[in-house]
Amino acid sequence: MEITPATTSQATDAFKPSSLVLATLGLSLGTFMQVLDISIANVSLPTIAGNLAASQDQSTWVITSFTVCQAITLPMTGFLSRRFGEVKVFIWAVLLFSLFSLACGLATSLPMLVAFRAMQGAVCGPMYPITQSLMVSIYPREKRAMALAIISMITVVAPIVGPVAGGWITDSYSWRWIFFINVPIGLFAAGLVLVQMRARMEQLRRERIDWVGAATLILGVGSLQVMLDRGNELDWFGSSTIVALAAVAVVSLTVFVIWELTDQRPIVDLRLFRHRNFAAGTLALVLAFGLFFSVALMLPLWLQNTLGYTAMWSGLAVAPMGVIPILLTFWVGKYAARFDLRWLTAASFIVMSFVCFRFGSFNTEVDFVHIALTELALGLGIALFFMPILTILLSDLDGPEVAEGSGSATFLRTVGASFAVSITTYLWTRGAAESHARLAEFITLSNAEVRRGIAASGGSLQHYAAGINQAITQQAMQISFNQIFDALGFCFLALIAIVWLSKPPFVRAQARGR
Incomplete structure (x- = not known):
């Protein structure tokens, strides 16, 4: 059956759940669980690696396997929704996500955990775009901005809760519980959506994939x-x-x-890149999100492996990143259209660059307050980034192209983040090894400081060597960390040029597509 836009719109607007609050809660919990699961695992990676006898770079597969599989299934959202219905796809995605979360918690080896994380990512790919679509459909037209604001707020709050919750759970109980907690949340969310939205009429159609x-x-x-x-x-x-x-x-x-x-x-409409703003905006989004995701992953690893923080304190140190976005999200959404969005995005990149240079100047003696304040500043960059860049990349798309463009940009952003994590982790490990070799060249018996150190260790060369190697390893990791963050800072500055390849007007074209 051929579905016209008018027919689809009428069917969508006709249904309203018996309780808008409960329907919103169910949809929000599903999305919150998905977004939380990425950030909550970051601070637990060192513990997971130690528990499963894996190295630091191997442990990042827990993140990358999830994001890659999520990216692969994202472009299939439209096909699955039209073939099976949005409500059914959402419910099954949440239930399967809960099942694979349980499997992750029961994993006994890193390959097993990575495999189940990949399955988690695969089933949750459609969850976020479908949540957006369902939220918009159940709210009156005059309140749809509120629906999107709720979704945006979830994506901001989850990264704040994630590190703190992950650190507390890992330190107080076990890393396995960061996955087990998804099970009751997922069952509750799926149950709410089933009860509230099972009567929603959806016109399905078979189409080739x-x-x-x-x-x-x-x-x-x-x-x-x-x-x-x-x-x-x-x-x-x-x-x-x-x-x-x-x-x-x-x-x-x-x-x-x-x-x-x-x-x-x-499955991915690459012809959308003929639009200037979509091409420039998507390129800036993919690269900037990849850089940001690298920062978000490296910080907990640095805090725990180099500075010796516990998972809990690591989560507390990075949590301030979400404070400013919570305070500014509403205002940026309301007043951003009054400014040239390229300036807002450029300001975001400047702030993120400053933060990277700031982290690049730290040493192993840096205290908690300086780290937390720097994370707080990073939140300003985040608050000024997402809404303006999304508006830019969608601004010269019309009609069905808007949904296609949003899905394609999300897909490319997720893949870019996964690749960036692998690259930065490799560079960090390689840089640390090179720095370790250079520093170790000075540890010889002809060095007076070395001889005094051996004497202070009771004349035991083996005891002294073990202690000095640990110190060299810590400093080598710190040197490599600083070098990478300096490079990230310069990369953020370079992205400003890409944003200025776009051309206004942005808001007027965006409005025409709605």
Whole structure:
């Protein structure tokens, strides 16, 4: 059956849940659980790695496997919604997410945990865009801005709660409970949505899925991600495995791009990049979010592995990042249209650059207050970033292109974040090894300080060597951390030029597409 926009709009507007509050609560909890699950795991990575006998760079697979699989299923949201219905897809996604969360908590090895995290990511891909669509559909037209504000607030609050909750749970109980807590939340959220929205009429239709696009996307992104994650461990292109993965990634992604540009119903509409603002805005979004996600992942690892923080105190140190976004989200949304959005985005990048340079200047003696205040400043950059850049990239799209553009940008942003994490983790580990080698060159018996240190250790060279190696390792990690954050700072500044490739008006074009 052919569905016209008018018919779809009438069917959507006709249904209202018996309790708007309970329906909103159910939808919000599902999204909150998904967003929380990323940030709550970050601070627990060192503990997970130690418990499962894994290295620091191997433990990041817990994050990257989730984000890559989430990115792969994101473009399939539209197809799944039209084929099975938004309410049914949401409920099943929440239930399966809860099931795989339980499996993550029961995992007995890192490969098992990574596999279940990948399944988590795969089933939660459609949850966020479907939540947006359902929230908009159940609210009156004059209150739809409020519905979107609620969703935006969830994405801001969850990263604040996540590190603190993850740290407290890990320190007080076990890292496994950061996954177990999803089970009751998920069951409650799915139950609320089922009761409140099962009567919602949805007009379904069978349509073909772009299997070639889906297959080449999975092969290309998956191969590239595994290559990035295992490159350091396997000596990069000295390994036949890495060469094979690189070849599969290049061929698959080349076929994917060509196919998507020529297929009538592509899974990812790359033709949207013919629009200037969408191309510039999406490029800026993907790169900036990748840089930001690297910062968000590296900080808890640095606090725990280099500075010796507990998971709880690590979460408290990074939590101030969300304070300013909570305070400013409403005002930015209300008044941003009065300014050139390129200036707001540029200001965001300047703030984030300053924060990176600030972290790059710290040493191992930095105190909690300075770290927390720097995280607080990072929140200003976040508050000025998301709304303006999303408005820019959607501003020259019309009608159905708006939904397609939003989904494509979210997909590319998620993939970019996953790749950025793998790259920065590798650079951090490699830089630390190089710094360790340089510092160790000065530890010789001809060095007077070394001889005095050995004497202070009771004449035991072995005891002194163990202690000095630990100190060198800590300083090497700190040096590499500083170098990476300085580089991140310069990258944020370079992104300002990309934003200025876009061209106003932004709000007027956006309004026309609605």
